Every structure is written in structure tokens, then in C-alpha cells.
Amino acid sequence: xxxxxxxxxxxxxxxxxxxxxxxxxxxxxxxxxxxxxxxxxxxxxxxxxxxxxxxxxxxxxxxxxxxxxxxxxxxxxxxxxxxxxxxxxxxxxxxxxxxxxxxxxxxxxxxxxxxxxxxxxxxxxxxxxxxxxxxxxxxxxxxxxxxxxxxxxxxxxxxxxxxxxxxxxxxxxxxxxxxxxxxxxxxxxxxxxxxxxxxxxxxxxxxxxxxxxxxxxxxxxxxxxxxxxxxxxxxxxxxxxxxxxxxxxxxxxxxxxxxxxxxxxxxxxxxxxxxxxxxxxxxxxxxxxxxxxxxxxxxxxxxxxxxxxxxxxxx
Numbered sequence: 011x012x013x014x015x016x017x018x019x020x021x022x023x024x025x026x027x028x029x030x031x032x033x034x035x036x037x038x039x040x041x042x043x044x045x046x047x048x049x050x051x052x053x054x055x056x057x058x059x060x061x062x063x064x065x066x067x068x069x070x071x072x073x074x075x076x077x078x079x080x081x082x083x084x085x086x087x088x089x090x091x092x093x094x095x096x097x098x099x100x101x102x103x104x105x106x107x108x109x110x111x112x113x114x115x116x117x118x119x120x121x122x123x124x125x126x127x128x129x130x131x132x133x134x135x136x137x138x139x140x141x142x143x144x145x146x147x148x149x150x151x152x153x154x155x156x157x158x159x160x161x162x163x164x165x166x167x168x169x170x171x172x173x174x175x176x177x178x179x180x181x182x183x184x185x186x187x188x189x190x191x192x193x194x195x196x197x198x199x200x201x202x203x204x205x206x207x208x209x210x211x212x213x214x215x216x217x218x219x220x221x222x223x224x225x226x227x228x229x230x231x232x233x234x235x236x237x238x239x240x241x242x243x244x245x246x247x248x249x250x251x252x253x254x255x256x257x258x259x260x261x262x263x264x265x266x267x268x269x270x271x272x273x274x275x276x277x278x279x280x281x282x283x284x285x286x287x288x289x290x291x292x293x294x295x296x297x298x299x300x301x302x303x304x305x306x307x308x309x310x311x312x313x314x315x316x317x318x319x320x321x322x323x324x325x
Contacts, residue, residue: 034276043286107274117198126209149203174271213244
């Protein structure tokens with residue numbers, strides 16, 4: 011219990027430091043939001059008036075504490091561009107981004123774990139070499155190129171899936187999942203290759219441990235050792251990898267959402283950066299940081315449950 015409390019406090023301290031870094035980086039980002047909104051021909055008086063209206067004329071320390079206090083009160087501010095509450099704007103876009111990332115993660119696991127396990131059990135054989143070559147190829151494919159090729163093949167040629175857009179969940183779960191399938195696959199394939207290679211290495215290392223030989227000496231069959239002893243232990247490092255790869259998935263979703271024209275948080279983040287919509291950018295980035303920390307904490311608890319030896323350490 012003490013270890014879990016220390017882990018939670020550690021995540022909170024990381025979140026505080028991240029908020030300071032995010033605010034500082036946005037403060038020194040080139041480009042004035044007021045100038046971007048009013049145009050280069052705006053008068054100095056108009057720009058100064060908009061600065062006062064947006065609260066940009068206050069000191070950086072004052073603006074930071076206003077932002078943090080607002081977050082504690084459930085107020086993330088107002089978007090400079092859309093002139094709506096940031097929280098509502100993010101929640102609206104979150105309805106496509108979160109399912110997309112979950113969908114892609116599940117696909118990556120469903121593809122990567124079996125392939126990595128098969129390659130490990132066929133170590134050094136032709137199937138293992140073929141799978142490793144295929145994984146290396148899939149890992150090297152850029153997200154945007156894969157997304158465009160999948161759109162050309164499955165949307166424009168075969169017409170199995172829509173070429174882009176997301177109509178929302180009000181039109182039915184099947185319609186929404188169908189629209190998210192190609193983007194999720196485009197995100198999942200490179201991640202599946204990484205998971206498979208990591209799973210292969212982890213399972214090979216596990217199969218060489220002393221407790222595997224002990225299990226075999228106790229009469230377990232080859233399949234029994236693999237499924238009941240080796241795989242549960244080999245999956246533990248993969249869970250850690252998932253937490254590490256989440257920011258990579260978010261970064262990839264920025265490209266994929268733009269290719270497939272999905273109105274999600276990642277596309278909103280790119281638009282907000284280009285338009286210097288600071289409240290949207292800083293709250294979206296902090297949401298991503300908080301999401302990564304919460305997922306890592308959740309995975310840490312799962313790892314502690316799977317391996318009680320880690321109960322006294324900070325996983």
C-alpha cells in the first residue's frame with residue numbers, strides 16, 4: 011500500500027512539473043495569438059485591447075496560476091478561435107480520438123502478441139525468420155503512407171470502408187466503428203510490429219529461466235509450461251511497453267486523423283498550434299500527459315498483481 015501511495019504521489023509531482031513546462035513552452039512560442047486573430051494589419055490599439063480581453067497582458071506567473079486554479083474549479087478557459095469553453099470542445103472531439111486509440115491498441119495487441127509468441131516458440135526456424143523480416147518491414151512503414159495506401163485500396167478501389175470522416179456515435183455503433191477501422195489499422199500495424207518483437211524477446215528470456223525448468227521437472231507438458239507459466243510472465247514487460255508507446259500512438263493519431271479527416275483531439279491540437287489557440291493547446295497537452303500517467307499507474311497496479319514480487323517496488 012505504501013508503494014502504491016508513493017507511485018501516486020510521484021505521478022502527481024510529474025503532472026505539476028509537466029504543467030509548468032507546457033505553460034513555459036507555450037509562453038515562448040513564436041507568434042502572438044492576438045496578431046494571428048486580428049491579422050497583421052491590425053492597429054496596436056486593437057491588439058492591446060484584445061490582449062487585455064484574453065488576459066495576455068498579465069504576468070506569466072499570474073496567467074499560470076489563473077489556469078491551474080481554473081482547472082481545479084473545472085474551468086479550462088475559452089478557446090480563442092472557437093469562442094467556446096475548451097472543456098466542451100475537447101469532450102466533443104474526444105468521442106472519436108479515445109475510441110480510435112483504444113481500437114488501435116487492441117488491434118496491436120491482438121496482432122502482436124500471437125505473432126511474437128509464435129516466433130519465440132519457433133526460434134531460429136524459417137517461420138521465425140520470415141516473421142521477423144515481416145515485422146521489420148511493418149515497423150518501417152510510415153503512418154501517413156500506410157494510411158493513404160489503405161484508403162486507396164479499401165476505400166477507393168474495393169469500397170469496403172469510407173475514405174474519411176466520422177459521423178459520430180448517433181448514427182450507430184457499427185457505422186462509427188466502420189469509419190474508425192482503417193485509421194485504427196493504420197495506427198496499429200507499426201505498433202503491432204514493435205509489440206511482437208518485444209513479446210518474442212520477452213518470451214525467449216522467460217523460457218530460459220530456472221522456474222521454467224522446474225515446471226517441466228514437475229511434470230508440466232510443453233504446452234502447459236508455455237500457457238500456464240511462460241506466457242503470463244512474458245506479458246509483464248509488454249504491459250510496460252504499452253504505457254511507453256501510448257504517446258507514440260497519440261503522435262501517430264495526429265497524422266492519421268488528418269489523412270482520414272477525423273474531427274478528433276489530435277487534429278484539433280494541430281489546428282490549435284497553427285492558430286495559436288493557447289488554451290486549447292495547453293489543456294490538450296495536459297490531458298495527454300495525465301492520460302499517460304493514469305495508464306501507467308493502472309498498468310503498474312496490474313503488474314503488481316501479476317507479479318507480487320514487485321509489490322514493494324515502484325513499477
